[in-house]
Amino acid sequence: MKYLLLALSLVTLPVVATAQDAEAGEKVFGKCKACHMIDDGNQVIAKGGRVGPNLYKVIGRQAGSLQDFNYGPGMQEVFVKQIIWDEAALIEYLKNPTEWVAKMSEDKNAKSKMTFKLTDAKQAADVAAYLKSIGE
Numbered sequence: 001m002k003y004l005l006l007a008l009s010l011v012t013l014p015v016v017a018t019a020q021d022a023e024a025g026e027k028v029f030g031k032c033k034a035c036h037m038i039d040d041g042n043q044v045i046a047k048g049g050r051v052g053p054n055l056y057k058v059i060g061r062q063a064g065s066l067q068d069f070n071y072g073p074g075m076q077e078v079f080v081k082q083i084i085w086d087e088a089a090l091i092e093y094l095k096n097p098t099e100w101v102a103k104m105s106e107d108k109n110a111k112s113k114m115t116f117k118l119t120d121a122k123q124a125a126d127v128a129a130y131l132k133s134i135g136e
Contacts, residue, residue, distance in 0.1 A: 025130030028123045038134055045134060052114060057135040058085050059128070072113040077105035087128040094124040
């Protein structure tokens with residue numbers, strides 16, 4: 001009987017799937033343009049601010065490694081850890097940048113200069129998919 005109850009409980013668990021949508025992510029990226037741009041060096045793909053680093057080919061790049069950008073101390077600590085941006089890391093970062101920097105740097109007092117949070121997991125996943133699609 002206990003196995004039947006266990007099997008029934010597993011069947012009724014909600015399935016959470018976050019399908020990434022690069023097209024939707026491009027629209028959500030509008031929120032990011034206040035601070036970030038996407039420029040491949042020859043062409044501006046997404047015009048935006050320069051307060052944050054250029055996000056061209058951010059997926060696959062080492063965190064905190066863009067030359068000529070003044071990263072804060074927290075991201076400099078992450079850089080030393082040689083963390084590579086992948087979609088999962090970017091999604092977690094977008095949801096809470098300071099929490100992610102503290103965790104990755106292993107310094108509970110480390111902070112991110114980015115104060116904006118994209119707390120909606122679907123939107124964060126879509127932005128990651130959009131950024132991954134740029135430069136592929």
